[in-house]
Amino acid sequence: MMFVAHVTFSAMDLFPDYETEDHRNNTFTYDWTYYDYLTNSYRNDTFSYSCQVFYLIGSLSNGSTFQVSYWQDNDNYWDAWANEYNNTIADMLESASYNHTVRSTCDEYYIAAMPITDITDNYNYLFLSIDIPQGYAIEYLQLSAAHNWYGCDDPLTYYRCTDSDYHQAESLSEFYSYSEGVNPGYREWYYGGWENITIDFDIKFSYYDTTNPGNSYYMIPDGSYSIWPSSTYEFTLYYQFVPVMPVV
Secondary structure, rough: EEEEEEEEEEEEOOOOOOOOOOOHEEEEEEEEEEEEEOOOOEEEEEEEEHHHHHHHHOOOOOOOOOOOOOOOOOOHHHHHHHHOOOHHHHHHHHHHOOHHHHHHOOOOOOOOOOEEOOOOHOOOEEEOOOOOOOOEEEEEEEEEEEEEEOOOEOOOOOHHHHHHHHOEEEOOOOOOOOOOOOOOOOOOEEEEEOOEEEEEEEOOOOOOOOOOOOOOHHOOOOHOOEEEEOEEEEEEEEEEEEEEEOOO
């Protein structure tokens, strides 16, 4: 008989109390000097707006593909602001979009979102256990595994991780570790039979085998082996048990 283990989970399943900042619903203030034609003079005012103004294009569309922030594609924003408000406000918002404080408040991709946890936190998550009864060997038949996230795949102190301009969609197939036996990605290899055995699968936090913690390389926090706010995991393993006869 063939068995299948299919496991899916996300960072939010593991850390349900984790809160990401809702940049779109923040409010910003900005000082702006402009010409007031009614008084025929220049004046300075402090404006306060919801960050939603930078997420206006496509905001009523049904698909996220048509929703773009000002910082993703600003081609139509000035005209949209002028139509929604007036030219003065359009000029003010365009100027505000380049302000560091405003971008930090409103742009959800401006400040790099870093992982929730990495190897330095000693976090462990066991997502699958397979019991192999005595007298049977396990044979892995097919494996599909993926960890998808938005961030970086370099050491976390590297500039491509600390600077959000370099963040992008990433994927890793070998996100897991297994407690013993053969690699589950190998076919026609067998393991077990001489006693009852349990193989545990958990999230891997290092590209090195962590059985030798004395080596400093084992503790380098790396983007590929961390849990990001956007992390999603899928693990599908087909396997079967083959009867064997222990001889010793």
